[in-house]
Each structure stands twice: as C-alpha cells, then as structure tokens.
Amino acid sequence: MDDELNVTYITLDGFIELHTYRFLYFVIMFIIYFLIICFNFTIVYLIWIHQNLHEPMYIFIAALLINSVLYSTNIYPKLLVDILSEKQIISYSACVFQAFMYYTLACSEFLLLAAMSYDRYVSICKPLQYSTIMRKTIVSMFLVLSWIVPGCEIALSVIFNANIKLCNFTLRGIFCNNSIYKCQCLSSVVLSVYGVFVSLNISFFPMLFVLFTYTRILIISYRSCKSVRRKAAQTCLPHLLVLIGFSCFFIYDIVIVKLESDFPKTARLIMTLQIILYHPLFNPLIYGLKMKEISKHLKGLLSKFKSY
Structure with a gap:
C-alpha cells in the first residue's frame, strides 16, 4: 500500500493459515453465526408470544439475547468477508466504528445483568413491594440506560481519539477492539485515564453490583424457607454463569493489549474466537435450559416441530 492508503486502511493480521483453511474457516464461522441468530431469536420469540413471560426478568433476558445478536452482527x-478475501483490511473509520459498537454492546451486557440482578433482589427479598418497585416505566428506563450510557461514554473516547496520528497500520487481531490504540504514535495520559474511568463505570462497578446483590440474595434465602432457596437458585444461577463467563472474556480482551508482544498468535486467535463464540451462542442455551418457564415453552415448541 502507498502512504495515502496506509493512512486510511488497517490490516487485520490475526488469522493463521488462512490460505490453507479458508473455506473451512468460512463454513464454521457461518454455521456459528447462523446458530447464534437462531438460538437467541428462538428464546426472544417465546418470551414475546407467551403472556406469562411478559415479566421484568424475562424482558431483561430478551434484551440480553437481542444484545448478543447485535454483538455478533457487529x-x-x-x-466472513475477510475470510474469503485475499487481503484482510478495513478502513480506519470503519475499524473505529466496529470497536465502538463492540465495547458499547459488551458494556451494555454488564448493565443489563446489573438490572436483572436488581430485579431478582426485589423479587426474592422484597416480594410484597415488587409490583410497586419494578413498574413498566422503571423497566423501560433500565433498558434505555443500559444501551445509552455505554454508547455516550464510549463515543466520547472515540471522539477524543479521532484525530490522533497513526504510526502502525497492522492490527494483531481478526476484528477491531482496543488493540487499535496500539496503532497510535503516542498514547495520551488523559485518554488512558478516561478509558480507565469508562471501564470502571460501565463494566467493573456493574459487575461488583451484581456480585453484591446476589450475595445479599443468598444470605437472605439461606435464612428463609426451602421454597425461597429453590427460587433463588433457579433464577440466579443462570445470571451468575453468564456474568462469570462474560467477565473472564472481557478481562482477557482488556489485558491482552498490555501483553501483546508476549502472547503467541495461535493462543490469541483461540481466545478471540472464544470471545465471539461461546458467549452469544451459549447464553440462550443457559436461559433456555435453566429457566423453568422458558424451558417449558421451549419443549412445547420443539414438540410442535416433531409433530410436523
């Protein structure tokens, strides 16, 4: 590429043996993406058509699964286009936009999980006040804020970084994430501090809130009757599984930039594929199998298909 193109385009250098396994990669990635869409929208469809699932907890689950589809579609x-292309490149502006959407949707996940944990806390620990506290307006406000707050805070970071000069035009990854800042000639202390603030505000603090809330639920349910303990286990366990899995991948994504020169390319690719594979693919399975009401309707849907 000449200098003019280098200013505009970033090369994605995270693939391994792409020329040899190009079509195998494409088939696997296409099947995974198809399954992600099918699994997530199946649960969303069940929540939408069944009136008894029109409760805050299931609405938050539907929002979480829609968020997973948007995350994957980003x-x-x-x-898939890069796998079939001779050159894996992306314009710098498109790369910044992809990174913006990636972190906006990832942080929305934490806020949605925080909203779900609060809903479970009120349901189990304050059952008599539940209908008063978790009104439709409150649920709607939680949903809107879960997407608006990360979008606004990360948009500021994107605006601040827009005019910083690039000295490196190769990204060690298969899509654009925070590794894009390694392409900049100089790192700004102010932007680094702001990045830490954003990470704490819309990922770390919500994660702590979820852990604190579920700890309170476990303490209160332990002191209560067996039915309360069973309800707490049935509704809280899927949320905790999703939180733990997603938190591990998100922490890896942040830390990997600091260890870029020491992390083997093969290990990097494997971990990156897990970030975009397990989380959006297994979320609907966890909620479909572990949530009693959703599981019941899912079995009914599958039995209808078998009868055809």
Whole structure:
C-alpha cells in the first residue's frame, strides 16, 4: 500500500493459515453465526408470544439475547468477508466504528445483568413491594440506560481519539477492539485515564453490583424457607454463569493489549474466537435450559416441530 492508503486502511493480521483453511474457516464461522441468530431469536420469540413471560426478568433476558445478536452482527459479517478475501483490511473509520459498537454492546451486557440482578433482589427479598418497585416505566428506563450510557461514554473516547496520528497500520487481531490504540504514535495520559474511568463505570462497578446483590440474595434465602432457596437458585444461577463467563472474556480482551508482544498468535486467535463464540451462542442455551418457564415453552415448541 502507498502512504495515502496506509493512512486510511488497517490490516487485520490475526488469522493463521488462512490460505490453507479458508473455506473451512468460512463454513464454521457461518454455521456459528447462523446458530447464534437462531438460538437467541428462538428464546426472544417465546418470551414475546407467551403472556406469562411478559415479566421484568424475562424482558431483561430478551434484551440480553437481542444484545448478543447485535454483538455478533457487529463482528461476523465482516469476519466472513475477510475470510474469503485475499487481503484482510478495513478502513480506519470503519475499524473505529466496529470497536465502538463492540465495547458499547459488551458494556451494555454488564448493565443489563446489573438490572436483572436488581430485579431478582426485589423479587426474592422484597416480594410484597415488587409490583410497586419494578413498574413498566422503571423497566423501560433500565433498558434505555443500559444501551445509552455505554454508547455516550464510549463515543466520547472515540471522539477524543479521532484525530490522533497513526504510526502502525497492522492490527494483531481478526476484528477491531482496543488493540487499535496500539496503532497510535503516542498514547495520551488523559485518554488512558478516561478509558480507565469508562471501564470502571460501565463494566467493573456493574459487575461488583451484581456480585453484591446476589450475595445479599443468598444470605437472605439461606435464612428463609426451602421454597425461597429453590427460587433463588433457579433464577440466579443462570445470571451468575453468564456474568462469570462474560467477565473472564472481557478481562482477557482488556489485558491482552498490555501483553501483546508476549502472547503467541495461535493462543490469541483461540481466545478471540472464544470471545465471539461461546458467549452469544451459549447464553440462550443457559436461559433456555435453566429457566423453568422458558424451558417449558421451549419443549412445547420443539414438540410442535416433531409433530410436523
């Protein structure tokens, strides 16, 4: 590429043996993306058509699964195009936008999980006040803030970084994430501090809130009757599984930039594929199998298909 193109385009250098396994990669990634869409929208469809699932907890689950589809759609279509292309490149502006959407949707996940944990806390620990506290307006406010707050805070970071000069035009990854800042000539202390503030505000603090809330639920349910303990286990366990899995991948994504020169390319690719594979693919399975009401309707849907 000449200098003019280098200013505009970033090369994605995270693939391994792409020329040899190009079509195998494409088939696997396409099947995974198809399954992600099918699994997530199946649960969303069940929540939408069944009146008894029109409760805050299930609405938050539907929002979480829609968020997973958006998260995957931000990555997979471009990834599939890159696999079939001779050159894996992306314009700098498109790369910044992909990174913006990636972190906005990832942080929305934490806020949605925080909203779900609060809903479970009120349901189990303050059952008589539940209908008063978790009104439709409150649920709607939680949903809107879960997407608006990360979008606004990360948009400021994108604006601040927009005019910083680039000295490196190769990204060690298969899609754009915070590794894009390694392409900049100089790192700004102010922007680094702001990045830490954003990470704490819309990922770390919500995660602590979830852990604190579920700790309170476990303490109160332990002191209560057996039915309360069973309800707490049935509704809280899926949320905790999702939180733990997603938190591990998110922490890896942040830390990997600091260890970029020491992390093997193969290990990096494997971990990156897990970030975009397990989380959006297994979320609907966890909620579909572990949530009693959803599982019941899912079995009914599957039995209808078998009868055809």
